[in-house]
Amino acid sequence: MMVIRPVKDEDYAGLRELGRLTGPGFTSLQDNDTQVKAKLDRGVAAFSSDKPAKEALYLFVMEDTDTHEIVGVCGVESAVGLSEPWYNYRVGTMVHASRELNVYNQFNTLTITNDHTGCAELCTLFLKPDAREGKNGSLLSKSRFLFMAEYPKHFSQRLIAEMRGYSDENGVSPFWEGLGRHFFSMDFDKADQFSAMNKVFIAELMPLNAIYTNLLPKEAQEAIGKTHNFTTPARRMLENEGMRYSGYVDIFDAGPTLEAQVNDIRAIRKSQYVKIQLEMDDEQAHDDNDQYLISNTRFANYRCCVSAINKISRNLISVPPAVAKALEIEDGSTVRIVPLSTKRRV
Missing domain, CATH: 3.40.630.30 (Gcn5-related N-acetyltransferase (GNAT))
Structure with a gap:
């Protein structure tokens, strides 16, 4: 993993x-x-x-x-x-024009900023x-x-x-x-x-x-x-x-x-907190197309991985033991999740 x-x-x-x-x-x-x-x-x-x-x-x-x-x-x-x-560089536009000569020229410019x-x-x-x-x-x-x-x-x-x-x-x-x-x-x-x-x-x-x-x-x-x-x-x-x-x-x-x-x-706007319930083993069936980013809530010991999840309720999910081990979390821990794909809903 x-x-x-x-x-x-x-x-x-x-x-x-x-x-x-x-x-x-x-x-x-x-x-x-x-x-x-x-x-x-x-x-x-x-x-x-x-x-x-x-x-x-x-x-x-x-x-x-x-x-x-x-x-x-x-x-x-x-x-x-x-x-x-x-x-x-900021990409800008400069216009040089003359009515008398009927000339209108538009140029792209680069300006250091x-x-x-x-x-x-x-x-x-x-x-x-x-x-x-x-x-x-x-x-x-x-x-x-x-x-x-x-x-x-x-x-x-x-x-x-x-x-x-x-x-x-x-x-x-x-x-x-x-x-x-x-x-x-x-x-x-x-x-x-x-x-x-x-x-x-x-x-x-x-x-x-x-x-x-x-x-x-x-x-x-x-x-x-x-x-x-x-x-x-x-x-x-x-x-x-x-x-x-x-x-x-x-x-x-x-x-x-x-x-x-x-x-x-x-991923920031739609992320949310949920509680973790550990599954009995890593063999439990998941929808592999329903992948989520999951992170713990620690600072110096921050951990994040990708996993399929089973939603038990709006604020409770279950994950395999291997995911819990990678994230250094326990049963009942709070984690932050968000769908990995931009096309999925929370």
Whole structure:
């Protein structure tokens, strides 16, 4: 069984292995010892106190309870841009017109902004390729919503998620080649690594005036707001939960930023408390199409998994012993549940 739990110090090796697999454009977890250790330390520190922090990274891992292997990672930043700048491009429109010449031209522009300063951010979502099956991707991504529903005071009420931008089969970002390279004089991978550690150089090197996108190569223009092929399923999943693209893109690869109010997220808004009744064994019949996210209500010992359930009444469900063990709950415990699918009703 797969279970989501807070990251621990002893997860370094598993987290480091995930960093080796992420690939170009995955800024938040790279093949870099220093960055992985720093992220691990921040994640562990976030769960050391249940009092809301100004800035905290709530980092979770997906663990296979049979093998104890770390197969995935996901996180939520409580607020971004408070201790160091948070940059992205706003896609805008500029009109140049002349009545005398009967000319009317409309152009798209990119303007560097800090508009998402203070927003909570969904981040660091990565699942090992050989674990991308069944409901694992949905569990990894959506488990964060039940934690946010349980501890709303820990997060800004405006939520964003940066999607990895488009790059070709060789890992080349056409947007970077058409724009960023001219100002940074380095490869995309190197600039991406720097940005994960220190964003000061962005303000030092990037143009502060609006950029007319029609001056960029066609391939770069077409990449604006386009998602990496590997990230497209994650984007669709978040859009189904209520997040939307509103015209902001990453300054390096032009990947889209999705956003929503926290309370507008389906899995948060429709989640509810129920009591648990343990079943006698794991063989009891369930409707396998009726899958639910189930989480305990703890902070440092948060656990979340996916399971079919049997509804006994509106506020009482039964689950197999294996689910109770994974969630570290007992008969009569209170849990939070929500249908895994956006098409199901509570």
